[in-house]
Amino acid sequence: xxxxxxxxxxxxxxxxxxxxxxxxxxxxxxxxxxxxxxxxxxxxxxxxxxxxxxxxxxxxxxxxxxxxxxxxxxxxxxxxxxxxxxxxxxxxxxxxxxxxxxxxxxxxxxxxxxxxxxxxxxxxxxxxxxxxxxxxxxxxxxxxxxxxxxxxxxxxxxxxxxxxxxxxxxxxxxxxxxxxxxxxxxxxxxxxxxxxxxxxxxxxxxxxxxxxxxxxxxxxxxxxxxxxxxxxxxxxxxxxxxxxxxxxxxxxxxxxxxxxxxxxxxxxxxxxxxxxxxxxxxxxxxxxxxxxxxxxxxxxxxxxxxxxxxxxxxxxxxxxxxxxxxxxxxxxxxxxxxxxxxxxxxxxxxxxxxxxxxxxxxxxxxxxxxxxxxxxxxxxxxxxxxxxxxxxxxxxxxxxxxxxxxxxxxxxxxxxxxxxxxxxxxxxxxxxxxxxxxxxxxxxxxxxxxxxxxxxxxxxxxxxxxxxxxxxxxxxxxxxxxxxxxxxxxxxxxxxxxxxxx
Amino acid sequence: xxxxxxxxxxxxxxxxxxxxxxxxxxxxxxxxxxxxxxxxxxxxxxxxxxxxxxxxxxxxxxxxxxxxxxxxxxxxxxxxxxxxxxxxxxxxxxxxxxxxxxxxxxxxxxxxxxxxxxxxxxxxxxxxxxxxxxxxxxxxxxxxxxxxxxxxxxxxxxxxxxxxxxxxxxxxxxxxxxxxxxxxxxxxxxxxxxxxxxxxxxxxxxxxxxxxxxxxxxxxxxxxxxxxxxxxxxxxxxxxxxxxxxxxxxxxxxxxxxxxxxxxxxxxxxxxxxxxxxxxxxxxxxxxxxxxxxxxxxxxxxxxxxxxxxxxxxxxxxxxxxx
Numbered sequence: 092x093x094x095x096x097x098x099x100x101x102x103x104x105x106x107x108x109x110x111x112x113x114x115x116x117x118x119x120x121x122x123x124x125x126x127x128x129x130x131x132x133x134x135x136x137x138x139x140x141x142x143x144x145x146x147x148x149x150x151x152x153x154x155x156x157x158x159x160x161x162x163x164x165x166x167x168x169x170x171x172x173x174x175x176x177x178x179x180x181x182x183x184x185x186x187x188x189x190x191x192x193x194x195x196x197x198x199x200x201x202x203x204x205x206x207x208x209x210x211x212x213x214x215x216x217x218x219x220x221x222x223x224x225x226x227x228x229x230x231x232x233x234x235x236x237x238x239x240x241x242x243x244x245x246x247x248x249x250x251x252x253x254x255x256x257x258x259x260x261x262x263x264x265x266x267x268x269x270x271x272x273x274x275x276x277x278x279x280x281x282x283x284x285x286x287x288x289x290x291x292x293x294x295x296x297x298x299x300x301x302x303x304x305x306x307x308x309x310x311x312x313x314x315x316x317x318x319x320x321x322x323x324x325x326x327x328x329x330x331x332x333x334x335x336x337x338x339x340x341x342x343x344x345x346x347x348x349x350x351x352x353x354x355x356x357x358x359x360x361x362x363x364x365x366x367x368x369x370x371x372x373x374x375x376x377x378x379x380x381x382x383x384x385x386x387x388x389x390x391x392x393x394x395x396x397x398x399x400x401x402x403x404x405x406x407x408x409x410x411x412x413x414x415x416x417x418x419x420x421x422x423x424x425x426x427x428x429x430x431x432x433x434x435x436x437x438x439x440x441x442x443x444x445x446x447x448x449x450x451x452x453x454x455x456x457x458x459x460x461x462x463x464x465x466x467x468x469x470x471x472x473x474x475x476x477x478x479x480x481x482x483x484x485x486x487x488x489x490x491x492x493x494x495x496x497x498x499x500x501x502x503x504x505x506x507x508x509x510x511x512x513x514x515x516x517x518x519x520x521x522x523x524x525x526x527x528x529x530x531x532x533x534x535x536x537x538x539x540x541x542x543x544x545x546x547x548x549x550x551x552x553x554x555x556x557x558x559x560x561x562x563x564x565x566x567x568x569x570x571x572x573x574x575x576x577x578x579x580x581x582x583x584x585x586x587x588x589x590x591x592x593x
Numbered sequence: 594x595x596x597x598x599x600x601x602x603x604x605x606x607x608x609x610x611x612x613x614x615x616x617x618x619x620x621x622x623x624x625x626x627x628x629x630x631x632x633x634x635x636x637x638x639x640x641x642x643x644x645x646x647x648x649x650x651x652x653x654x655x656x657x658x659x660x661x662x663x664x665x666x667x668x669x670x671x672x673x674x675x676x677x678x679x680x681x682x683x684x685x686x687x688x689x690x691x692x693x694x695x696x697x698x699x700x701x702x703x704x705x706x707x708x709x710x711x712x713x714x715x716x717x718x719x720x721x722x723x724x725x726x727x728x729x730x731x732x733x734x735x736x737x738x739x740x741x742x743x744x745x746x747x748x749x750x751x752x753x754x755x756x757x758x759x760x761x762x763x764x765x766x767x768x769x770x771x772x773x774x775x776x777x778x779x780x781x782x783x784x785x786x787x788x789x790x791x792x793x794x795x796x797x798x799x800x801x802x803x804x805x806x807x808x809x810x811x812x813x814x815x816x817x818x819x820x821x822x823x824x825x826x827x828x829x830x831x832x833x834x835x836x837x838x839x840x841x842x843x844x845x846x847x848x849x850x851x852x853x854x855x856x857x858x859x860x861x862x863x864x865x866x867x868x869x870x871x872x873x874x875x876x877x878x879x880x881x882x883x884x885x886x887x888x889x890x891x892x893x894x895x896x897x898x899x900x901x902x903x904x905x906x907x908x909x910x911x912x913x914x915x916x
Contacts, residue, residue: 393804417806431804434797436864445794445805448787455786499805 094156095120095283096141096172096252101150103136105486110136112307113150118252123274123284125294125315128304129327129520130490131476134287135177137304138254141285142167142174165194171251175241175258177287177489177518178429187225187232188212191244215243218276220269233379235262242270253277254285259293260518263379271297289520291320303327328522336553337525339532343556344369346405347540348421348509350390353399354564359385361564362399367509367540372531373569374555375544378584381561383544384426387511390542391423392416417446420508422500424515426544432496433484440466440480442495447502469498474526490523497530510534511542516550528554548577562586617910618860618870622877625902629884636887643766649879650768651676651827651834655846656853656871657779658823662816663854663866664783666796667715667722669820671707671730672850676828676843678737679703683829684746684838687754697829704825707733708818715817716810722817730847737840747837758834768830775823780868792816793865849878852903859910877906 096118103111111133118124126134139145141152143161151158154170161167164174181190188208197207212225223239224232232240238258245253255274259267274284274297288294294301295315303310303326310326349366360382367373377383388394390401392412401408403419416423425431434442443466444451451461466480473494475487484495493515500507512531516524531554535541545551551558552575559569560583567583630637655672662669683700687693707729714725760767783789791812794802803809827846832838856877857870881902885895 391804413803413806414808423804425804430798431800434794434801436797437793441790445790445807448790452787455788457785457787457790459785 094118095122095154097153097156098137098141099151099153101137101140101147101152103133103140103145103147110307111140111147114304114307114309116302116309116312118283118285119299120283121278121281122299123278123286123297125298125301126285126287126304127289127291127294127301127323127327129522131306131488132304132327132520133307134304135256135488136307138174138256138285138287142172142254168195168248168250171249172254173245173248173250173252174254175238175245175256177256177260179237179241181229181237181240183230184228186228187223187240187243190229190240191215191225191247193244195247211247212243215246219243219246219273221266235266235379238262239266242273246273250282252283252285254287256287257289257518258286259288259290267293289518289524291323291521294323295320324521327520336550337528337532338554339536341370341536343371344538347403348390348542349400349402350386351400351402353386353389353396353401355382355385355389356395356397357385359564360389360396363561363564363566364399365390365542365559365566365569367542369508369538369540370535371557372535372541372543372555374551374558375542375561376546376548376551376558376580376584377561379546380563381584382564383561384513386561386566387423387513387542387544388425390416391421391511393423420506421511422507422509423511424497424500424513426513426517428492428496433492435485436483438481439470439475439484439487439495442484443469443480443498443502445502446499447505450503450505465503469501472501473498473530490519493519493523493527497527506537507539509540509542511544513544514546515543516545516547548580552577552580560584615860615863618856618877618906619873621906621909622873622880625877625880625884625906629880629887633884633887636884641883641887643769645876645879645883646769646772647766647834648883649875650766650772651831652846652849652853652878653772653872653875654775654823654827654830655850656857656875657775657868658820659850659854660857660866660868660871661779661783661792662820664792664796665813665816666799667813667817668726668851669711669817669824670723670726670847671711671733672820672824673844673847674730674733674737675704675707675821675824676831676846677840678733678740679825679828680832680842681737681741681746681838681840684750684754684832685740687751688746688749693751693753700829701822701825703733703828704821704823705818706821707825708814708821711821712814712817716813741838741840743840745837745839750836754833755836756833757830758832759836768834771826771830775826776868776872783868788812788815796865849875853878856903856907859907877903 094117098114098116101111101114114133114137116137126137128134136145140147142164143166144164153159159170161170182193185193188205191212192208197204197211216222221239223236229237229240242258258270262270277284286294286298298315300312300314301318301323302312303323305327346366346368351364353363354361363382363386365373375383375387385394389396392415401411403421408415429435434445440462444462448457451458451465463480470478470480475491475494475498484492487495500510515527519527531541531543543551543554556572557569558575558580560567560580562584563586567586570580635641655676659669659672679700682703683696686696686699711726711729714720715722757767757771762770783792791802791807794807795809795812799809824846828843831842835842853871853874854866856874858864858866859870860873861867861870881899885898890898
């Protein structure tokens with residue numbers, strides 16, 4: 092059996108943590124190889140080392156049996172390794188074509204040949220079976236479309252080895268299916284793929300073999316025939332997950348936050364209403380573009396409304412804004428945590444204390460001892476790894492970043508009244524997901540009202556007491572838990588059925 | 594296993610030590626000092642060292658304000674002309690028999706007003722800070738020339754006014770004391786207070802800051818106003834040292850001030866404007882100016898030398914940081 096890529100004994104340390112320890116991996120010709128592990132297990136670090144974005148402290152990488160060492164991703168590209176990284180590295184002001192051909196432009200004597208690039212991109216899209224607007228700046232595209240552009244960019248190098256790091260996180264079912272059929276085609280043509288995903292059903296469906304990482308060490312490499320989903324989960328987190336959606340049953344109290352017929356200035360929300368009671372989890376479901384994120388931003392005062400009322404504790408809020416929202420105990424944990432929630436070059440502690448810094452300050456001077464103490468307590472409560480409070484947040488894994496972006500609302504035992512979670516488990520692994528669910532359940536049982544926006548319909552159904560469905564800027568209805576069904580929710584979200592209007 | 598873990602722990606420690614490279618620029622400063630003290634025997638004389646401190650005091654005061662402003666991710670390109678106008682206004686009022694307190698307050702208020710206008714343009718109108726301050730800078734220069742007719746203001750300045758630039762307290766020259774006070778205050782503000790934390794938060798991620806309930810406009814405005822005030826203060830101290838209000842005296846502050854902040858961003862807290870780094874940057878600039886001057890080189894050789902040394906110093910610090 093020819094071994095296309097062989098990774099031997101890779102070790103990589105970062106200041107304060109050991110990201111990888113003696114990890115092996117081998118990839119055969121025409122194989123899709125799954126790479127799974129909890130957040131912080133070292134998956135992204137490993138593929139960064141394979142593509143030359145990081146250099147290993149120890150160990151070697153062999154391609155066709157010959158040792159290689161890449162100084163940067165470009166060298167990896169020319170050796171036939173392409174990566175679609177987890178976090179986007181598109182240039183937002185460039186359009187699709189410019190991004191796809193970035194560093195690889197078709198040109199005659201330095202003059203860019205746009206026509207050739209366009210036709211080449213078109214061919215690629217036909218192979219993929221996708222259609223993306225390529226002449227718009229990518230900042231105007233949604234996350235799924237951006238991801239497709241990145242995949243096109245990677246495939247444009249005709250890679251022998253394609254690395255896909257969480258490609259499906261922002262994709263709809265259809266887009267995911269397209270991607271899978273492309274992966275199948277690539278496999279048949281002899282290319283190999285390293286596929287990273289938190290969705291184990293995707294992994295089991297697509298992969299020939301699966302390597303499981305845990306805490307920077309390889310646990311096992313299994314053939315897909317010999318392993319089941321629960322077994323993988325067990326190897327990933329070393330414990331059984333009995334209940335995927337732990338639902339705490341608490342009877343809801345009085346209404347805390349209410350929105351009536353809200354429309355936003357930018358037209359993304361046209362007429363949406365919701366009410367949240369104490370100890371209640373209300374889900375908001377909708378397809379991409381339904382206006383969910385914009386609606387919850389309006390609930391948080393972060394987006395101007397031109398119509399409708401926001402009512403907090405029975406009082407209609409005049410000149411509602413973020414400061415009033417926070418002052419009244421309303422919090423938002425935004426979807427795009429990297430650009431909207433985290434201070435990446437600041438420490439974990441500085442991120443956690445950010446909102447309620449005044450509570451540990453006197454005449455504007457921060458009490459550093461109180462800051463450390465409170466941060467350590469939160470790090471411990473939320474199980475943030477690594478637990479060092481002075482760690483720079485950018486060095487954390489996706490799930491731990493999410494815990495930090497959420498943890499700042501709990502600093503100093505703060506009891507807030509409403510928590511709005513926008514896609515809280517996107518890019519978060521199974522273990523951390525359940526942790527997140529438990530946290531949400533605990534907050535609700537302590538009396539907080541929860542708004543949960545999610546594209547994962549099972550998640551919304553599993554956790555919510557009620558679900559509000561949005562379609563193209565309208566709230567089309569609210570369903571109680573006893574009437575939950577996937578078909579009904581989906582058809583409402585697609586606008587084919589109007590539910591019970593409040 | 595046990596041995597293995599120990600080895601790895603050691604590796605982690607080595608990795609941590611590599612953060613020593615964040616002091617590269619500090620070593621470069623020391624290297625420049627050593628080189629000058631070898632070439633010129635006058636360089637290390639206590640008088641000369643005090644002289645260097647005195648020379649960089651005004652630059653450091655400007656650069657400290659710029660540091661705070663740039664920590665919020667805004668530039669203030671008006672500092673040079675703010676300093677110039679503050680200097681000529683203060684001396685001009687003194688020469689026309691106004692009281693010391695009033696004249697200095699008027700000089701400082703140039704900084705406050707410039708800061709208010711800059712922050713209004715940047716945070717309320719939404720103009721980019723570079724363009725906004727470039728514009729106000731030109732306006733301020735015009736006012737300066739209109740007021741002075743382009744001529745120096747001198748003659749009949751009260752003796753006490755010289756205290757700020759030439760005098761001393763307990764044997765320490767006053768400008769050095771003022772510089773020290775500004776440095777310590779700014780260091781405390783940026784590193785120990787809510788204000789400082791939020792200034793860095795706004796500069797680090799303005800969206801996240803807003804969604805964390807931080808009053809972004811307020812912190813940006815205050816930072817811009819502080820930059821104006823320190824520039825005006827430096828202008829007054831400089832006028833006192835020169836013994837006259839020179840219309841173009843402050844203009845070197847802009848480039849040297851930005852230089853000090855940028856050099857500072859390579860050290861202590863790499864990537865972020867920070868007070869200690871800025872201090873190192875101002876020292877590097879001051880030491881180079883002084884050293885090349887002592888060597889008695891023609892002025893144009895000094896300019897070239899200053900540029901080359903600045904680039905080399907920062908390059909030596911930055912180069913190792915890559916990968």
